[in-house]
Amino acid sequence: MKLSILPLSEWGLPLKKKFIAAGPCSTESEEQLLETAKAFADDRTGFIRAGIWKPRTRPGSFEGVGEKGLKWLVRAREELNVPVGTEVANPDHVVSCLKHNIDVLWIGARTTGNPFAVQAIADSLKGTDIPVFVKNPISPDIDLWIGAIQRLYNAGLKKIGAIHRGFSTSKKVLYRNSPNWKIPIELKRQIPEIPMLCDPSHICGKRELIFSIAQEALDLLFDGLMIEVHRDPSAALSDSGQQLTPDQFFALISRLTVKRETGDSREFDIRIKELRHEVDNLDEHLIKLLGKRMEIAGKMGELKRRNDISILQPHRWEQIIESRMSEGEAYGLSGDFVFQLFQIIHEEAIRRQEEQD
Ligand code: PEP
Ligand code: MN
Numbered sequence: 001m002k003l004s005i006l007p008l009s010e011w012g013l014p015l016k017k018k019f020i021a022a023g024p025c026s027t028e029s030e031e032q033l034l035e036t037a038k039a040f041a042d043d044r045t046g047f048i049r050a051g052i053w054k055p056r057t058r059p060g061s062f063e064g065v066g067e068k069g070l071k072w073l074v075r076a077r078e079e080l081n082v083p084v085g086t087e088v089a090n091p092d093h094v095v096s097c098l099k100h101n102i103d104v105l106w107i108g109a110r111t112t113g114n115p116f117a118v119q120a121i122a123d124s125l126k127g128t129d130i131p132v133f134v135k136n137p138i139s140p141d142i143d144l145w146i147g148a149i150q151r152l153y154n155a156g157l158k159k160i161g162a163i164h165r166g167f168s169t170s171k172k173v174l175y176r177n178s179p180n181w182k183i184p185i186e187l188k189r190q191i192p193e194i195p196m197l198c199d200p201s202h203i204c205g206k207r208e209l210i211f212s213i214a215q216e217a218l219d220l221l222f223d224g225l226m227i228e229v230h231r232d233p234s235a236a237l238s239d240s241g242q243q244l245t246p247d248q249f250f251a252l253i254s255r256l257t258v259k260r261e262t263g264d265s266r267e268f269d270i271r272i273k274e275l276r277h278e279v280d281n282l283d284e285h286l287i288k289l290l291g292k293r294m295e296i297a298g299k300m301g302e303l304k305r306r307n308d309i310s311i312l313q314p315h316r317w318e319q320i321i322e323s324r325m326s327e328g329e330a331y332g333l334s335g336d337f338v339f340q341l342f343q344i345i346h347e348e349a350i351r352r353q354e355e356q357d
Pocket of ligand 2: 026
């Protein structure tokens with residue numbers, strides 16, 4: 001898909017090595033916003049983020065201060081000379097933000113999944129060139145995410161970015177929202193020109209995990225980060241467990257290593273070429289082996305059909321999973337990986353067994 005989205009460097013926002021948006025989950029008071037922003041914002045800050053209208057999963061929790069908070073954002077911009085941004089969920093929010101000259105908008109995860117809401121927001125943005133970031137929808141549905149980006153693009157916007165903030169899952173084992181990297185990577189493959197940020201705060205839900213996710217995003221060539229920072233996270237009215245103090249934020253930023261796509265060391269180039277050659281050879285074997293395996297699946301399908309035997313053989317499938325997982329372990333492959341891999345292989349084998357010539 002060729003969209004003529006402007007590169008982040010042409011958005012008119014501060015951009016150092018990486019784009020860093022930071023700020024409190026929510027604006028709680030003018031003083032809280034200004035004090036927090038003064039403690040971390042400087043000429044390296046892409047924009048100060050702060051929620052004014054908060055989409056909370058359940059009613060009754062803090063739902064934001066509303067429109068009056070926009071004035072506080074404007075005050076922060078004036079005092080610190082740093083752009084400011086907030087989340088919009090409907091055209092009224094957009095109109096208020098445009099009236100206050102807010103510099104950046106983003107569409108939250110709960111809104112991206114609703115094409116009616118996104119279209120209404122896109123319509124209200126027609127004729128402006130304000131930068132808008134689109135967070136991924138709550139569910140891992142890449143088309144909903146791309147669809148929201150297209151709606152903004154069709155409305156004439158050229159400064160459109162994406163934010164990976166993880167996906168909701170029923171089991172919240174480690175992360176609040178699971179970082180399903182293959183989805184932003186696929187989005188970037190389909191729309192290579194789109195700037196992609198990662199929001200490790202909403203992925204992690206706990207401040208201790210933020211560094212490793214932020215570093216992983218940089219390792220995967222994300223263009224920047226959006227991080228929640230609060231002057232006193234323990235007193236925050238929303239997302240208290242995942243916000244960093246300004247000191248923790250600086251410590252985190254200074255530990256991160258920015259990666260490049262290509263290097264200039266000859267030694268590196270030679271070694272990586274050798275390793276890639278090995279990988280190419282192994283992949284060729286893998287493809288050949290998978291082809292053979294599927295051919296045999298086809299023969300088994302034929303045999304089962306002639307004998308009125310069901311394609312799915314639950315005991316055999318159970319045996320395959322168990323034995324492959326323990327064989328995989330001997331080669332350092334995680335059970336989870338082997339399980340998922342064989343689920344895909346099994347699904348394709350079933351499809352091949354169902355085929356009749
Ligand atoms: C937020 O940025 O504070 C927020 C509500 O994020 P999300 O839409 O990713 O849940
Ligand atoms: Mn938040």
